[in-house]
Amino acid sequence: MPGSLFASIAQMFERKPEWTGALGQLASNPVALAEVLVLFRMVLADGIVQPSQLTAFERICERQFGISPRDMPELHALLESPRVRLISAETFTLLGQLDTEARTALLDHMMRIAQADSNVGAGEDRLLRRTASLLGLESGARLGTEKE
Numbered sequence: 013m014p015g016s017l018f019a020s021i022a023q024m025f026e027r028k029p030e031w032t033g034a035l036g037q038l039a040s041n042p043v044a045l046a047e048v049l050v051l052f053r054m055v056l057a058d059g060i061v062q063p064s065q066l067t068a069f070e071r072i073c074e075r076q077f078g079i080s081p082r083d084m085p086e087l088h089a090l091l092e093s094p095r096v097r098l099i100s101a102e103t104f105t106l107l108g109q110l111d112t113e114a115r116t117a118l119l120d121h122m123m124r125i126a127q128a129d130s131n132v133g134a135g136e137d138r139l140l141r142r143t144a145s146l147l148g149l150e151s152g153a154r155l156g157t158e159k160e
Contacts, residue, residue, distance in 0.1 A: 047076075112149075
């Protein structure tokens with residue numbers, strides 16, 4: 013009986029998948045979650061969520077990860093979930109699994125978000141450069157890419 017009691021308690025705390033479709037796929041892919049997390053950090057980098065940057069983030073999420081605009085509230089809930097908090101500590105280890113082309117595309121997406129409000133602030137610049145360094149990419153020559 014003690015075994016079944018523990019099993020019952022464990023089942024109470026076991027989380028059922030909350031997300032379906034593209035969000036479910038994203039939730040089950042730690043590398044993709046790490047990408048979205050870094051992109052969202054870019055939206056927050058200067059301490060002010062600019063509508064143009066949020067729109068750029070949402071467009072990138074739709075194109076790259078198939079996340080529909082109507083699913084954005086659920087995406088934000090996913091980004092605040094315990095699962096993502098665990099992944100957050102391993103973000104750059106996970107992103108290191110991406111090939112150079114994918115890491116470069118991620119940095120380009122970050123730059124599009126930063127440039128969406130026509131002003132790359134100091135916090136955004138620091139995050140771009142730090143991310144480029146951690147991803148093993150050169151950021152200096154890349155800061156001139158076009159806006160989203």
